[in-house]
Amino acid sequence: MNKKTKLLILLLLLSFFMTGCWSQSEPKEMAIITCTVYDLDENNNLKIYLDMLDFPNIASNEGGGGQTAKIVTLTGTSFPEMVRDTKSTIDKMMYAAHNRARIFTETFAKNGLTDTLDFLIRDYIADERPYMFVLKGDTDPMLLFKSNKGLSARLGDYLYAMAQVRKQDNDFAVFKTTMDFIKEFYSPGRQSVMGVIEIFPDDTYRTPEESGENEAHKYYMSLNGLAVFKDNKLVGYLDKFGIRVYNLLTNNIAKAYISFPVEGSICCAYSLKTNCKIDTRFEKGAVYADVKLSKEIMIVQNNSEYDVSTISGVKKVQEELNNYLKTQIEQAINQVQTEFKSDIFGIGDLFHKQNPEIWKIIQSNWDDDYFANAIFNVNVDAKIQIAGQIREKIGEKAESGS
C-alpha cells in the first residue's frame, strides 16, 4: 500500500467521523409536518397546532393517495420544550423540513414574532421556504383545518398551491415565504409584510348528504390581504387597493387585471409589463420621493364611449387609467404614512442606496419621522399596447351602419 492510498483512506475515515451519523434518519420513522399554526392561549402561553401527515394503516403497495392529516395541539413556554412534549405524544420523530405554511394568529402576531424567528433561524431542520400568513380576527385556528381546501387534501398543500398559482397574477394578495420575511426584517430601510388568511362562513353550505360530495365545509378561506408589520409586530391590514399599490411600488406583480372607471362606465386592462422607479432626495429637512410607474397594458374590456382603435380614444382611456392609479397610489401611501408609520415599500432602502451619507444621520428615526412625513410625487404612465381583437365597442355596428 503506497502513501497516497494510505492518505486517501485516512481522509475517508476522517470524513466518516466528521460528517456524523448522528443526523441519520429513516423516513418511515418520521412525522412529517406540513403546516404549523402559532397561537397564544389565555395565560399567554405558546400554543401550536401541527398538521402532520398520517398514513392510515392499510396494506397499500400502490404508493400515493391514502394520506390524511392529523392535527396535534401543544402548549408550552418555549418551542424546544413543546417539541420534547410532542415526542412523548407522537410515536415518531418530528420532521419540519417539508413544512408548507406557517400561520400566526392575530394575537400572536401583535405580540411580536422575534422569539419565533429566532427559533426558526437557529434550528437546523426548520426551513425557510414555508409561506407565512396572519389569521385575521379572533377566529378559532381549528376552523382553518375545517375550511374548504379546494382540491388539496391538506391545509399546507392548499396554501402552498395557492401561492404557487396565484402569486404571479393576484394583485390583491401577497405571498411571502419565511425567507422573504426574514430578509425584510433584517433590512434597515424596510418593514416586513405577510399574507393574510380570512375565514368566512360559506353561505352555500350543504351537508354531504345534500351535495353528494365526500366532504362539505361550512367555511372558506380568503387569501386576499396584507398584514403590515412594524418592528416585527402586527400593526394593521391594508385594503385590497392598498395591496395593489404595494405590489406596484415594490415591482411584485407584473401581470394583473385592473378595472377602472371611464366617465361612469367600467373598463378593464390587463397589464403586460410594469416597472416602478422611485427616486429619493433630501431637501430642507424632508425626504422627497418621485414615483414613476410605467405600465404597458392591453384592453380586455371596454364599456366606455371611446374608440380605443383611434389615437384620441386611446389617449383618453390612458389618461383616465393614469388618474385612477395615481389617486389610488397617493391614498395608499398616505394611509401607510399616517396610520401605520411603517415603511413597507422599502423607500428607506432606496434612500440608503441613493443618499448613503444622509441615511447614516436620519436612519435611527426613519419610520416614525422621515418616512411618515416624506413627500411623494406620483407619476403614472400607462400605455395601451393592444386593444384586443375588435376595434369598436360591441353593439355600435347597427348605429354606424344605419
Next chain:
Amino acid sequence: MKNALGECIDIIIDKIKTVHEEAVLIYIDGLSDKNLIDRDMIAPIKSLNFNGDVERAVNVSFNTIKSPEQIISKVLDGNAILYYSNHPHALSIDLKKWDMRSVETPDAESVTRGPKESFTENILTNISLIRRKLRTPNLAIENKRIGHQTNTVVALVYLQDIVNQKVLTTIKEKLNQINTDAILETGYLEQYIEESPFKLFSGIGLTQKPDIVAAKILEGRVAILCDGTPHALTVPELFTEFLHKAEDFYNRTIYANFIRTLKILALILAILLPGIFVALITFSLEMIPFTFLTNFIQATKGTPFPEVVELLFLTVMFELLKEAGLRMPKAVGSAITIVGALILGDVAVSAGVVGAPSVIIIAISAVAGLMLSNLNEFLLIYRLIFILLGASMGIIGIGAGIVFMITQLVSTEVFGIPLLANFNKHEMKDTLWRYPLKKFKYRPFTLVNNNIKRRAD
C-alpha cells in the same frame, strides 16, 4: 515412434508396401484429411508406376524433416508424415482438416448495423477474418507457442507502421516471461500479461468481432489471438473505449452522439444512483420533493429493514439472477428471468420484505449497467462503495467517493499509457462525443507515435 506418442487410438501408423521399398505413414485421425492422404500420398506411391523417388511421386507440397522431435510436433499439429525407408528425411505434408464451428454471428456483441461475423476457435480463420479487413502489407502477424503441454499458438496482430512500439515491446516481453503448462483461453493470457490482478482495469479489451479488432489495430493497438478461443484481446484498452461501440462510427453523427450521451448517463446512473438515493433518504430528506417523499413513506412504511440494507440485498439478488440466467441453457434462462421478476419485482414488495422504490432504483441502475457490459467489475464495486458511503456519510460521503474514484482513474496506467489519456485537447474529437468522420485527421496522439495522419497526403 510408438513409444514416443503412446498407444492412442487416434494415432495412425500405417506400413505401406510399394513396388520398391516400404513406407511408413503417421498421422492423427481427426486432424488430417483422410481422403486427401489416400488420394495424394498413398495412391501415388502404391501405384505400379512408382519409381522409388518419393519426392516426385506425392502430389502435394511438403517439408522435409530431419529430427524425430520435429516429427512428433508436426504430427501433433495435424500434419501427415511419410517416412520412406530409402529416403534420408521424412516428409511432412500439410493436410490438416478437423471439425470446427463455422463463422457465426457474435452472441455477446450483437449489432443492427455493421458486419455480423465473429471469430471462431480456429486461429487461422480468425487471422484471415482480420486480414480481409486490412489488406495491407503492413499487417504483421507474429506467432509463438505458449504452454509446455498445450503448445497453444498465440498470434500478435498489428500494423507495422502505426503500432505503439512501447506497448508492443512490453507485450512481447510479458509473453516471453509466461512459464506455464497450459493456455486454454485468452483469459489465461490476459491474467499473465496484466500489470496487477487487483487493479480494477486490466487495460486489455476483449472482442468477438474482427471489424472492432481492425479498428483498434488502426489506432495503434496490438491484438492478441489465441488458438482455440473465439475472442481477441486488444491492448491497451483505455477508459473511453468502454463508452464507444463500433456502431457509433457506422451510424450517422447525430444519432451516434445521442447514443453516446445515453451511455454517459448510464455510466453515472449505474455507479451513483443507489448511493445518492440512500444518501438523500438517510440524511437529506429536505432535498427530496415533498410528493415523492410521501409516496416513498407510503410504500416503505411496512418494510423491516433500513434503506441501505434493502439496496445491498437487491444488488446481490440482481447479480445472482444475472449470473444464473447467463449460465443456464436458454430455455431455463428465461424461466430464471420470470422467477427473478416475480420474486424480486412483486412478491418481495407485496410481502413487505423490500420497498418498491428500492426495486426501481436497483433496476434502473442495473439496466444502465447492462448498457456498459465491459465495465461490469468497475460498476459493481463502485456501486457497492457508493451505497455504503451514502448510508454512512450522506452527500458528503458521495462527494468524497467521487473524488476518490476520479483520483484512482486518473492515476491508473495501463501498459505505460494513462487510462484517461485521451481526455486531452488533441483527441476530443472522439473522446466522449464524436465529430463527423470527415473531421478525423489524425490517429489518437496518446497511442500512435509515428504515421499520425489518417489522410493520405
